[in-house]
Amino acid sequence: MSDGASKFLGVLGHPIGHSQSPRLFKRILSAEGRDDVAYRTFDLPNIEDFHTLTQDHPNLVGLNVTVPHKQAILSSLVRVSEEAQAVGAVNTLVKTPQGWEGHNTDVWGFQRSIQPFLANRHERALVLGTGGSAAAVHHVLAKLGIDAISVSRTGDSTKGTRALGRASIGYHEVSEWVVRHHLLVVHCTPVGMHPHDGDMVPFPTSWLTPEHLVVDLIYTPAETRLLREARGRGAAVLNGADMLRLQAEKAWEIWKTSGV
Numbered sequence: 001m002s003d004g005a006s007k008f009l010g011v012l013g014h015p016i017g018h019s020q021s022p023r024l025f026k027r028i029l030s031a032e033g034r035d036d037v038a039y040r041t042f043d044l045p046n047i048e049d050f051h052t053l054t055q056d057h058p059n060l061v062g063l064n065v066t067v068p069h070k071q072a073i074l075s076s077l078v079r080v081s082e083e084a085q086a087v088g089a090v091n092t093l094v095k096t097p098q099g100w101e102g103h104n105t106d107v108w109g110f111q112r113s114i115q116p117f118l119a120n121r122h123e124r125a126l127v128l129g130t131g132g133s134a135a136a137v138h139h140v141l142a143k144l145g146i147d148a149i150s151v152s153r154t155g156d157s158t159k160g161t162r163a164l165g166r167a168s169i170g171y172h173e174v175s176e177w178v179v180r181h182h183l184l185v186v187h188c189t190p191v192g193m194h195p196h197d198g199d200m201v202p203f204p205t206s207w208l209t210p211e212h213l214v215v216d217l218i219y220t221p222a223e224t225r226l227l228r229e230a231r232g233r234g235a236a237v238l239n240g241a242d243m244l245r246l247q248a249e250k251a252w253e254i255w256k257t258s259g260v
């Protein structure tokens with residue numbers, strides 16, 4: 001804990017070294033003049049050790065949760081917000097007198113980050129990947145009335161924790177027709193993330209057009225190979241940096257409302 005801090009917040013995951021959250025919250029806490037609150041990382045390989053961790057740190061009042069615990073932690077919580085229940089994953093925890101409660105601010109972050117870029121023509125979407133972030137993305141697209149198809153390596157999104165989107169196809173089924181009829185593409189896999197900057201999911205970028213908006217939730221590198229190729233076809237592109245900042249700001253708002 002830093003000098004003067006009487007309570008702390010943190011991020012829980014495994015591995016955790018790559019997390020951008022400490023940097024983001026250092027900035028938020030400093031901008032708010034909150035030197036009574038510190039932010040740190042918790043590398044927790046086994047989610048069964050969550051209770052021991054919270055007992056060992058009684059001044060811990062809030063947590064961000066990242067891969068691989070966003071879903072597994074649900075059973076350790078006393079309450080889960082409606083939105084997080086709908087998504088089936090949490091990324092923000094608040095300590096209450098009854099126990100820990102969970103929220104999902106990825107939903108807020110994703111929605112606020114894409115809204116300025118959406119046009120009427122973006123009425124159908126392809127969502128690449130079927131993990132936790134894809135579930136948040138599907139939830140937002142459904143709220144916005146955008147019809148989404150799930151694209152995965154198996155072509156079967158029900159193999160994940162829940163059914164995603166109105167249909168599910170494999171990458172090999174993404175034909176020119178499919179690309180031309182889905183003007184929003186959202187990439188929700190870790191493929192292409194630093195240090196594997198040259199990697200890309202097998203998505204046929206040659207059929208993208210200037211009408212397309214391609215969103216990659218990855219924020220390092222700032223431009224993945226997928227976004228570079230999409231930009232090369234004239235598509236509008238957006239990385240995950242805005243979503244990351246917005247979900248952190250929303251988490252801080254939740255913590256402040258809870259009395260942090």
Ligand SMILES: NC(=O)c1ccc[n+]([C@@H]2O[C@H](COP(=O)([O-])OP(=O)(O)OC[C@H]3O[C@@H](n4cnc5c(N)ncnc54)[C@H](OP(=O)(O)O)[C@@H]3O)[C@@H](O)[C@H]2O)c1
Pocket residue numbers: 067106109129130131132133134151152153154188189190191193201217218219240241243244245247
């Ligand atoms: N910007 C933000 O604020 C933000 C927030 C959350 C997540 N993210 C980023 O989003 C990405 C995904 O996060 P997540 O939490 O959803 O991860 P996840 O739960 O581990 O899911 C990733 C999905 O990616 C697909 N996948 C994994 N390895 C693959 C491979 N080698 N080839 C093709 N597909 C593969 C899998 O889908 P299939 O098996 O169905 O193909 C899997 O379900 C990460 O890079 C993360 O950093 C960013």
